[in-house]
Amino acid sequence: MWIENREVLVNGKLEKRYCFVERYKSTLTGKYRKVSVTYGKKTPQVVKAATQELERKINKALAEESEFVQTATLSQVSTAFLEQYQKRVQPSTYKNGALFIKKFVDDFGHDTIISNISQRSLNRYFNDMLYNNERDLTNGTVRAIKNKVSVLFDFAVTYGYLKDNNIKKVKIEWKNENARKRNQIENKYLTQDEYRKIIDDCLINGADHYADVFKLQYLTGMRFGEASGLRVQDVIKENGKTYLDINHSLVFLSSPSRYYLSDSTKTFAGMRKIILSPEATKIVERHMRNKDLDALLFAYNPSAPHFADQKPLNINNANTMLKRIIERQKIDKDVTTHYFRHTHVSVLADMDVPLRVIKDRIGHADTNITEKIYMHVTKKARQDFEAKIAQIDNFL
Known part of the structure; x- marks a missing residue:
């Protein structure tokens, strides 16, 4: 005192x-x-x-x-958690996490006392997500929701709202998804014909800026936010070759609507320097002309020379446009901007580029899906070879 x-x-x-x-x-x-x-x-x-x-x-x-x-309710604890969570993760990570947490709170009830949520009710909840016909979610989606809710419960334990994290005791009867996974990998990237249809559709409908950014994604494996956030100063010329210094990302936020260039890429592994092919170099050089060093390469108003005057490309608008394109072109895949990144992996795998080199080029964060696409493409190449090897007898 x-x-x-x-x-x-x-x-x-x-x-x-x-x-x-x-x-x-x-x-x-x-x-x-x-x-x-x-x-x-x-x-x-x-x-x-x-x-x-x-x-x-x-x-x-x-x-x-x-x-x-x-007597703390789910609403009270989740509000306190999300306030802290937002300060320590990237905006895109927070957005997805908050979506899962809010869904969980809505399902269990905002006024539900968190300490009254039993392990039995949690088991029923997560298994119902997998096998209820109205939900019928995949293992991956349920696992992602469970992981985020577990982080919420860890927070509750740390601050005395709970004695134990019952999420860690939940036992889920996971689905057998072998067949779905085989089909899913093939549907995670584009064929050359599908890629060409999308680019041509963009050009025909006057969306040249999208055509170029999609091409650059296809040729480099960049995320859309990395490509749309590229500035003139991020283009590096060394010994007759052109490189991109990928060190940030364009981030859009809502409520209120705003955007900014982040201090880093989505993951630490995403900070990288990549070499460009001749075609990718042409795209970059075309969008550099008559612009300030801090100006974006891509914008809805491509001729604007200053960053302050530019209208950056929004990933939500890009994905909405892709949805319309695949309907017009009758492409039976849920194509998003990330498909161009996956397609880059499939093309490099088809070129026999080592997996570790591909991981370095695209940033390691997508290791799981990258490895699956790589193994699928190389396995298909071996199967094609085995089917053709018998034809060698025709040359005797």
Whole structure:
């Protein structure tokens, strides 16, 4: 306890008061809070009385916190968690995580006391996601939701809302998805014919800027945000070759709608320098002309020379346009901008480029799907070879 001297105005006169202050550690936040009481004197008797009153205030505050912890609702805990989560992850990661958390809270009920959620109800919830005909989600989607909810429950344990994380005890009867996975890999990238149809459709419908950014994705394996965020100064010329310094990404946010260039790529592994093919170099050089160093290569108004005047390409608009294109072109795949990245992997695999080199070129974050596409393409190449080898007898 300490004493702070203060002066207060009483009947037009300044009088001295003594503020007795004590601090305590909150069981909710782990941070220190203060309580205080003010007297007109600081005699031994007053000091004793102040000490007792401060102790009562602290005990009352801690009791209220304890009661709150025991009755904390999903809505209260998730709000506190998301506020902290948003500060430590990339915007795109937060967006997906918040979506899963809010869905979980909606399903269980905002006013549900988090400590009352049983392991049994959690088991039923996640298994229902897999086998309920109305949901029928994939193993991957359910696993992603479960992981995010588990992070929420870890937060609840850390701050005393829960004693244990029951999510970690959940046992899920996963689906047998072998057949679906085989088909899924083939549907994760484009054939040359499908790629050409999409580019031609863009050009025919006056979306040249999208045609060029999709081409560059196809030729480099970049994410859309990395490609749409490229600036003139990110193009490097060395020894007659052209490289891209990929060190940030264009990020769009909503509520309110805004965008900015991030300080880094989506993942640390995404920070990289890649060489361009002659065709990719032509695309880049064409979009560099008459622009400031900090201007974007791609924009809805391609001739704008200054960043402040440019209208950046929005990934949501790009994906909406792709959806219309695949309907027009009758392409039976749920194509998004990420498909050009996957297609780049398939092309390099077909060229016998080593897997580790491909991973370095595209940034390691997509390791799982990258490896699956690589193995699928190389396996298909071996099967084609085995089917053709018998024809060698015709040359005897």
